[in-house]
Every structure is written in structure tokens, then in C-alpha cells.
Amino acid sequence: MTSTRTRPLGRPAGPTPGGRGTGGSGRGRRWSRHWFDNRALPRLLVAPALLLIFALIGYPVARTLWLSFHDAGLPALTGGGMDFVGLSNYTDIATDPQMRRVFVTTVVFGLACVVGTMVLGIAVALLLNRPFRGRALLGVLVLLPWAMPKVAAATVWRWLFHDQYGLVNWGLVSVGFSSFEGYAWFVSRVPAFTAIGVVVVWQSFPFVALSLLAGLQSIADDVVDAARIDGAGPWQVTRHITLPLLKPLLLVLVVISTIWDFKIFDQVYVMTQGGPARSTEVLSITTWREAFTQLDFGLASALAMAMFAILSVITVVYIRLVREDQGLSR
Amino acid sequence: MTAITPPAAPAGTTRPARRTQARVVTVLTYAAALVLGAFSVAPLVWMVLTSIKPRAEILTRDPVFWPSEPQWGRYVDVLERGFSGYLTNSLTVAAATTVLGVTVAALAGYSLARLQVGLKRYLLLVVLATQMFPMVVLIIPLFAVMRNLGLLDSLVGLVIAYLSFTTPxxxxxxxxxxxxxxxxxxxxxxxxxxxxxxxxxxxxxxxAGPGIAASSIFVFIAAWNEFLFALTFVKQDSLRTLPVALQSLVGRAGADNGAIMATSVLFTLPVVVFFLLVHRRMTSGMVAGAVKG
Known part of the structure; x- marks a missing residue:
């Protein structure tokens, strides 16, 4: 529902003091101004942004799709003249065990990060919703991981996970896990992904927690009070009142987190670069590697399109949820 | 505060029991708050501490928590060893992206919020959906275009690329x-x-001043933090931005961890300050009171 912009009726459109001798032309001017305000201006204002979006997003997406059906090395990519190969880039991906492993890794790692982020985010939101001294301070401190650039966070955590001098190993050993003495996190797959996952969750839980906190605080007190009076304990209030009311918000947060965690590049690149022996590659790393170190732009484009397809499905779900939630067409 | 609970009399169990329960909950709340605070802040604190530790105190089996002699000079070293150049590059790119992006976006944002533009619904969906795009979908064609236009190894190329994800x-x-x-x-x-x-x-x-300020800061942060395009489009060392410079420092064998952490601090500090600034801005109701005092 858009508000219809009505011109003030019964008033002269422009400052026409005296009003003599301006009869016809004033009317024409009013009409042209009306036309300009309501027809031309809106389009003019949107045009630059639209142009940018089409040139920098629309064209590249279409071109990547086109490239994914071609065999394109570096000279062909920039000079033209590449061979159409149909779906062979896609079939290459489907039959290559390394590629299949990357897909599985991306999904498993992404979902693990989402679960970690949501669990921690919910817990932190519930904590911050309780009255205690220092809550405001904690609310600011929790923002810091989110505020930190991803590359910087990955750098610092890489140092924290250092096998000999890292704080993490020292902490684990001092609480009794002596097997972590000199433990190398980045030489094999699962520990490396654990370390990367910690960084990802560390950086993304604040967003979830603070969004949920805002949601929690918007729940009317009387609903909770009514439940309390009816004898519900804090757990029952959470279980039967708070969570159901927050369900739409929770869904949106899950979808956003999923999209973010499937796209991860920076943290992996800084912490392991996909190694050792390509074992910690996720989809975006593999795509980048096929393109810019292997110079197989066709295959890389096919990988990018596969990722795009996965994320599109998630995005459609997301947009549906947003629409239901708040109605986009304000 | 002593944790003495009176022996529960068989008749009136509920009251003291409930009080102990409340006390347990309070203790647990504070414990959780402490753990959470430590988890959130420890990496940043450790980053700062490491950056000012003397070399000998960085590589120790048992961590040295407080530097015997703070090495503030390391920041000067880091800046002199080329990092002021990276800093300038990052600032230039982020500032240019902000000015261009926010100008274009303000016009479009106003139009979408107020005026009747056909296709408005779809436009908003497009804008929203572009936030979800994986950057790797854009990067190959953009790379080809930049290469053909001679915009690789140039800050101009980076600014153009950054407009792709900051404008929406x-x-x-x-x-x-x-x-x-x-x-x-x-x-x-x-x-x-x-x-x-x-x-x-x-x-x-x-x-809309506060809104423009807030979105400027968002765009600035996004451009300042960007890594993938900067890594791909700029190979010449003197044109690198901070995240790429930092990453290449990390990858180097035998790199000085103090210098790495000092660089991380320099890279992190401005955005954290900005971030905390917007956060307050965003929550304060800007126009509350503009209509009907």
C-alpha cells in the first residue's frame, strides 16, 4: 500500500503573486511540475543505483552463467573466442571426488556453524534479557567480535590456536587436557575446521543474540505475567511463550546465518588457505582457486553457479519469511 | 554475601527452597556473564597485549600475561615498514566507495521510500537478494572487465567493484x-x-542526517574490511589494502607475531570505534518527536 501523493487542491501550485497574465502558462507549468515530480523524478533518482546494480551484479551473474558452459582460460576470458562445451564443466564437477568432497564439506561445515551460532546466540540473548549488574557493559563487549574485521579475527585466532605458543592449547592443558600439549590444529581436517568454526561462531553470535534480544524485549510483559500468574515457571515461559513468539524471527536468523556460513571465504583463506593438501577447502575457496590459480574460468564459473543455485533457494525462502514477517511493500 | 541457608524446616520448605533456587540462578547468571565477557573480549585483549610485548615474551610456553616493558615502538616500526601506505590505500578506497555509494543510494532510497516507482516491490527484492549473492559469482566477469579496462592493480577498480555490494x-x-x-x-x-x-x-x-551517517559508516566498514576483491584485483604490493597486506604477513614464514598483532590492531581499531558509534545511532529513535513534540 503506497500513499497516494495528492497535490494540494484549490491552491496555486507556484508562488504566483498577483496572478495576472500568468493564466495559461501557469497551468502548463503546474502540469509539467506535476509530471516531473510524480513521473520523471522517481525514475531519475533510482536510475543511477539501478544502473550500478545491473552493471555490477546483473551482468556478472549472466556472464558467469554463460562462462560456465564454455572452456575459458585466461586469454579467452579477456580476449574472447572460447569454446562452447555444453554441460561438461558441470559433469566434471559431479564426477570429481575432490569436488564432491568440497560440496559435502561446505554443507556440513556451514550447518555446524549455523547450529553453533544459533545455540550460542539464543543462550546469550536469554542471558542478556535477565536483570543483572553490568548487563549494559556486557551488551557492548559482546558487540566487539562482530565489529572486528574477519581477516583480523582470523589472524588473531590463528595465533590463539598456535600449536606451541597459543593461548587455546595452554588453556586446555591447564584445565587438564594434557593431550593438547603442542597440539597442531591446522595439520588435519577436523581440527582445522573446528578452529575455523570457532572463529565463525565467535563473529556471528552477536548479531543473532542482539536481534533476538530486541525480539525478546518486544514481547509484551503482560503475556509473560499472565503465564506467571497461571503458575508457569521460567522454563515453561521460555518454552511455551517466548520461543513460539520468536519463531518467525528465529527462522529468519537461521536462514541469514546459513547464507553467510555457506559463503565463507576470508576466514578459511587466512587460517588454512584450504590446505593442507586441499583438505579444508570450502566451495568459495575451491571456486576462487580454480579461477585464479588454475585459470580454469569455465569450471570455476560452473562451481560459482552451483553455489549461486544453492544460495538462491535459501534466499527465496528468506524473502518469503521476510515478506510474511513484516510485509515488504510498506 | 554468605551462602548460609537455614536448615529447611519440614513444614515451610517452599520459601527457603525458592530463595536458594533464586540465589543459585543469580550465581549462574553472573558466572555465565563472566564467561561470555571473557570469550568476547579475550581475543582482542590478547591481540593488543601481544602487539606490545617484547619479542622474548611472545614466544613462551607459559603465556606472559603482562608485558614487562610495553613496546609501543612496534607500532611506529609497523607503520614505517610500508603499512602507512596500505593504510592510505584502505582509507582512500573506503572513503571513495562511501561517498559514491551513499550518494547514489540516498537518491534511490528516497525514491523507493516516498515516490511511486513502478516495479518498486521487485526493486526491493533485488536489493535484498543482492546482499545474499556469493561474491565468487561476480568476481570472474568483473575480473575480465577490469583486466580489459586496465583497472587491475588500481584503486579505482577496487572502488567500482566495492560499489557492487555496498550500493544495495x-x-x-x-x-x-x-x-x-x-x-x-x-x-x-x-x-x-x-x-x-x-x-x-x-x-x-x-x-535523514543520522541515517546518512549510519549508512556511510556501514559502507565504509564493508569497504574497509573487504578481502576477496582486493586479493584478486590488486597484485602490486604498493597498492594493497590492509586486509590483504595483513594476510600476506600472516602467511610469511617466520613472521614477527608482534608486528602481525600490531597490524591487526591498526586494522581493527577504526572499524570498532565506528561500529560502536552506529550502533547507538541506529537505536536512538531519530525522528521521535519531530511530529507532535
Whole structure:
């Protein structure tokens, strides 16, 4: 529902003091101004942004799709003249065990990060919703991981996970896990992904927690009070009142987190670069590697399109949820 | 505070039991708050501490928590060893992206919030969906175009690439801000004989100031932090931005961890300050009170 912009009726459109001798032309001017305000201006204002979006997003997406059906090395990519190969880039991906492993890794790692982020985010939101001294301070401190650039966070955590001098190993050993003495996190797959996952969750839980906190605080007190009076304990209030009311918000947060965690590049690149022996590659790393170190732009484009397809499905779900939630067409 | 609980009398168990339960909950709350605070802040604190430790105290089996002699000089070293150049590159790219992106986005955001543009619904969906795009989908064609236009190894190329993901974001944020400015104010100006442009200049721009500031900061942070495009499009060392410079320092064998941490601090500090700034801005109701005191 858009508000219809009505011109003030019964008033002269422009400052026409005296009003003599301006009869016809004033009317024409009013009409042209009306036309300009309501027809031309809106389009003019949107045009630059639209142009940018089409040139920098629309064209590249279409071109990547086109490239994914071609065999394109570096000279062909920039000079033209590449061979159409149909779906062979896609079939290459489907039959290559390394590629299949990357897909599985991306999904498993992404979902693990989402679960970690949501669990921690919910817990932190519930904590911050309780009255205690220092809550405001904690609310600011929790923002810091989110505020930190991803590359910087990955750098610092890489140092924290250092096998000999890292704080993490020292902490684990001092609480009794002596097997972590000199433990190398980045030489094999699962520990490396654990370390990367910690960084990802560390950086993304604040967003979830603070969004949920805002949601929690918007729940009317009387609903909770009514439940309390009816004898519900804090757990029952959470279980039967708070969570159901927050369900739409929770869904949106899950979808956003999923999209973010499937796209991860920076943290992996800084912490392991996909190694050792390509074992910690996720989809975006593999795509980048096929393109810019292997110079197989066709295959890389096919990988990018596969990722795009996965994320599109998630995005459609997301947009549906947003629409239901708040109605986009304000 | 002593944790003495009176022996529970068989008849009146409920009251003291409930009180102990409340106390347990309080203790647990504070414990959780402490753990959470430590988890959030420890990496940042450790980053700062490591950056000012003497070399000998960085590589120790048992961590040295407080540097015997803070090495503030390391920051000077880091800046002199080329990092002021990377810093300048990052600032230039982020500032240019912000100015261009926010200008374009403000126009579009206003139009989308106020005026009737056909396809408005779809536009908003496009804007929203672009936030979800994986950057790797854009990077190959953009790389080809930049290469053909001679924009690889240039900050201009980076700014153009950054507009791809910052403009939709800024449109989205600004549209919200413009929508929150009551229509009545503008209508009143129109009734009083202002042109649409006049109304925008006199009413909307001043009121949208906080929104423009907030979206500028968002765009600045996004451009400042960007890694993938910067890594791919710029190979010449003197044109690198901070994240790429930092990453290449990390990858180097035998790199000085103190210098790495000092660089991380320099890279992190401005965005953290900005971030905390916007956060407050965003939550303070900007136009509350503009209509009906």
C-alpha cells in the first residue's frame, strides 16, 4: 500500500503573486511540475543505483552463467573466442571426488556453524534479557567480535590456536587436557575446521543474540505475567511463550546465518588457505582457486553457479519469511 | 554475601527452597556473564597485549600475561615498514566507495521510500537478494572487465567493484530511514509551496542526517574490511589494502607475531570505534518527536 501523493487542491501550485497574465502558462507549468515530480523524478533518482546494480551484479551473474558452459582460460576470458562445451564443466564437477568432497564439506561445515551460532546466540540473548549488574557493559563487549574485521579475527585466532605458543592449547592443558600439549590444529581436517568454526561462531553470535534480544524485549510483559500468574515457571515461559513468539524471527536468523556460513571465504583463506593438501577447502575457496590459480574460468564459473543455485533457494525462502514477517511493500 | 541457608524446616520448605533456587540462578547468571565477557573480549585483549610485548615474551610456553616493558615502538616500526601506505590505500578506497555509494543510494532510497516507482516491490527484492549473492559469482566477469579496462592493480577498480555490494546495502538502509521520516512534514512543505527538491533539501536531508551517517559508516566498514576483491584485483604490493597486506604477513614464514598483532590492531581499531558509534545511532529513535513534540 503506497500513499497516494495528492497535490494540494484549490491552491496555486507556484508562488504566483498577483496572478495576472500568468493564466495559461501557469497551468502548463503546474502540469509539467506535476509530471516531473510524480513521473520523471522517481525514475531519475533510482536510475543511477539501478544502473550500478545491473552493471555490477546483473551482468556478472549472466556472464558467469554463460562462462560456465564454455572452456575459458585466461586469454579467452579477456580476449574472447572460447569454446562452447555444453554441460561438461558441470559433469566434471559431479564426477570429481575432490569436488564432491568440497560440496559435502561446505554443507556440513556451514550447518555446524549455523547450529553453533544459533545455540550460542539464543543462550546469550536469554542471558542478556535477565536483570543483572553490568548487563549494559556486557551488551557492548559482546558487540566487539562482530565489529572486528574477519581477516583480523582470523589472524588473531590463528595465533590463539598456535600449536606451541597459543593461548587455546595452554588453556586446555591447564584445565587438564594434557593431550593438547603442542597440539597442531591446522595439520588435519577436523581440527582445522573446528578452529575455523570457532572463529565463525565467535563473529556471528552477536548479531543473532542482539536481534533476538530486541525480539525478546518486544514481547509484551503482560503475556509473560499472565503465564506467571497461571503458575508457569521460567522454563515453561521460555518454552511455551517466548520461543513460539520468536519463531518467525528465529527462522529468519537461521536462514541469514546459513547464507553467510555457506559463503565463507576470508576466514578459511587466512587460517588454512584450504590446505593442507586441499583438505579444508570450502566451495568459495575451491571456486576462487580454480579461477585464479588454475585459470580454469569455465569450471570455476560452473562451481560459482552451483553455489549461486544453492544460495538462491535459501534466499527465496528468506524473502518469503521476510515478506510474511513484516510485509515488504510498506 | 554468605551462602548460609537455614536448615529447611519440614513444614515451610517452599520459601527457603525458592530463595536458594533464586540465589543459585543469580550465581549462574553472573558466572555465565563472566564467561561470555571473557570469550568476547579475550581475543582482542590478547591481540593488543601481544602487539606490545617484547619479542622474548611472545614466544613462551607459559603465556606472559603482562608485558614487562610495553613496546609501543612496534607500532611506529609497523607503520614505517610500508603499512602507512596500505593504510592510505584502505582509507582512500573506503572513503571513495562511501561517498559514491551513499550518494547514489540516498537518491534511490528516497525514491523507493516516498515516490511511486513502478516495479518498486521487485526493486526491493533485488536489493535484498543482492546482499545474499556469493561474491565468487561476480568476481570472474568483473575480473575480465577490469583486466580489459586496465583497472587491475588500481584503486579505482577496487572502488567500482566495492560499489557492487555496498550500493544495495546502503539503498536498503537509507530506504528505511527515509520511510521513518513522517510524510506529514514533507507534505506540509509541499502545501506551503515548496518544490519537491525544496522539500527534500529543507526537510528530508536534515532529518535523514543520522541515517546518512549510519549508512556511510556501514559502507565504509564493508569497504574497509573487504578481502576477496582486493586479493584478486590488486597484485602490486604498493597498492594493497590492509586486509590483504595483513594476510600476506600472516602467511610469511617466520613472521614477527608482534608486528602481525600490531597490524591487526591498526586494522581493527577504526572499524570498532565506528561500529560502536552506529550502533547507538541506529537505536536512538531519530525522528521521535519531530511530529507532535
Amino acid at each position: 546495502l546502503a539503498v536498503w538502509i537509507l530506504r528505511g530511514f527515509f520511510a521513518s521520516i513522517p510524510d506529514d512534514l514533507e507534505d506540509a512543505a509541499l502545501v506551503d509551496g515548496c518544490t519537491r527538491f525544496g522539500a527534500i533539501r529543507r526537510i528530508v536531508v536534515p532529518l
